[in-house]
Amino acid sequence: MLIVLQHDATQAQIDQVCDAITELGFEPRTMPGGQRTAIGVVGNEGPIDAGRFHGLPGVLRAIPVTVPYKLVSLEWKPARTVITLDNGTRIGGEALTIMGGPCSVENEVQLMTTAEKVLEAGGTVLRGGAFKPRTSPYAFHGLGEEGLHLLVKARERFGLAIITEAMDVEGARLVAQHADIVQIGARNMQNYPLLREVGRLGRPVMLKRGMSATVKEWLLAAEYILSEGNTQVILCERGIRSFDSSTRNVMDLGAIAHVRTLSHLPVLADPSHATGRRELVTPMARAAVAAGADGIIVETHPNPAHALSDGQQALLPEQFAEMVKQVQTIGTSIGRSIQALRGAA
Numbered sequence: 001m002l003i004v005l006q007h008d009a010t011q012a013q014i015d016q017v018c019d020a021i022t023e024l025g026f027e028p029r030t031m032p033g034g035q036r037t038a039i040g041v042v043g044n045e046g047p048i049d050a051g052r053f054h055g056l057p058g059v060l061r062a063i064p065v066t067v068p069y070k071l072v073s074l075e076w077k078p079a080r081t082v083i084t085l086d087n088g089t090r091i092g093g094e095a096l097t098i099m100g101g102p103c104s105v106e107n108e109v110q111l112m113t114t115a116e117k118v119l120e121a122g123g124t125v126l127r128g129g130a131f132k133p134r135t136s137p138y139a140f141h142g143l144g145e146e147g148l149h150l151l152v153k154a155r156e157r158f159g160l161a162i163i164t165e166a167m168d169v170e171g172a173r174l175v176a177q178h179a180d181i182v183q184i185g186a187r188n189m190q191n192y193p194l195l196r197e198v199g200r201l202g203r204p205v206m207l208k209r210g211m212s213a214t215v216k217e218w219l220l221a222a223e224y225i226l227s228e229g230n231t232q233v234i235l236c237e238r239g240i241r242s243f244d245s246s247t248r249n250v251m252d253l254g255a256i257a258h259v260r261t262l263s264h265l266p267v268l269a270d271p272s273h274a275t276g277r278r279e280l281v282t283p284m285a286r287a288a289v290a291a292g293a294d295g296i297i298v299e300t301h302p303n304p305a306h307a308l309s310d311g312q313q314a315l316l317p318e319q320f321a322e323m324v325k326q327v328q329t330i331g332t333s334i335g336r337s338i339q340a341l342r343g344a345a
């Protein structure tokens with residue numbers, strides 16, 4: 001339920017509505033707006049009787065929110081969320097956001113070489129895993145804290161923002177001290193203590209869709225983060241499991257278009273993990289932007305044959321640059337530009 005107040009409602013009237021909500025055992029969330037204040041009711045699982053609020057002084061109307069993911073929904077907040085990072089990158093606005101980088105941070109030369117190419121191509125955010133969730137316990141699990149320091153060094157040198165994954169509560173605190181965006185990976189989409197923690201850390205979060213999560217489960221996972229007070233959440237479609245193993249996953253383009261009708265949060269696409277094959281990444285990046293994605297996150301590596309993880313899906317730097325150009329062409333045709341950093345090609 002969302003209770004919209006009259007434009008001239010007084011503080012006493014706002015307080016009275018909040019008290020009425022608290023008396024019902026729920027939690028009021030006051031949202032001051034340019035024109036009028038709205039108060040959201042959270043904590044209820046089923047419907048609330050709107051009549052309880054209609055008679056209160058200062059109340060214009062009470063609107064039921066019909067979906068379980070309330071704070072995330074467009075019903076709750078019709079204006080799209082735009083997240084602005086320290087380097088000026090805006091995510092969720094008219095301009096598309098390009099994030100690129102290696103699957104894993106491997107060493108300084110690899111990361112700096114890649115960062116330079118990402119910047120030249122028009123990217124504004126550098127990705128790179130320092131803590132890697134690997135399917136096999138014997139695979140490379142990332143450089144850990146050293147990887148974070150290399151990412152920070154790349155940010156200082158190139159001005160790119162940095163995004164990297166946190167796998168647990170402890171790690172999330174550490175990542176949030178260094179990264180511009182904390183990534184929650186597909187395998188952790190329903191790690192509720194971790195979601196709550198990143199909700200409290202106040203850093204922008206990119207929440208990847210679990211490989212077998214429904215759209216509803218994905219949005220409810222985002223609701224965990226918003227319910228702790230962090231509204232800076234980016235959704236990321238990265239492919240879901242199917243019966244067909246010809247691609248690593250199936251990129252759910254329909255979900256990209258669909259979540260934009262359900263939620264105000266920005267949605268990015270990751271065609272690298274969605275396809276698992278280099279030659280399919282650029283076509284699916286184009287398709288994702290055509291479907292309404294607010295940007296893309298793509299793996300690129302200067303020497304994919306020697307990558308320590310996900311080499312088979314990493315674009316060569318020149319392929320990455322060509323992909324950005326093609327994405328730009330699609331974007332232009334639907335009224336979206338690419339916001340490069342000043343000084344970039």
Ligand code: PEP
Pocket residue numbers: 103129133184185186187208238270273
């Ligand atoms: C990654 O971004 O490298 C990654 C592990 O992604 P996902 O969580 O989507 O598998």
Ligand code: MN
Pocket residue numbers: 103104273299309310
């Ligand atoms: Mn990867």
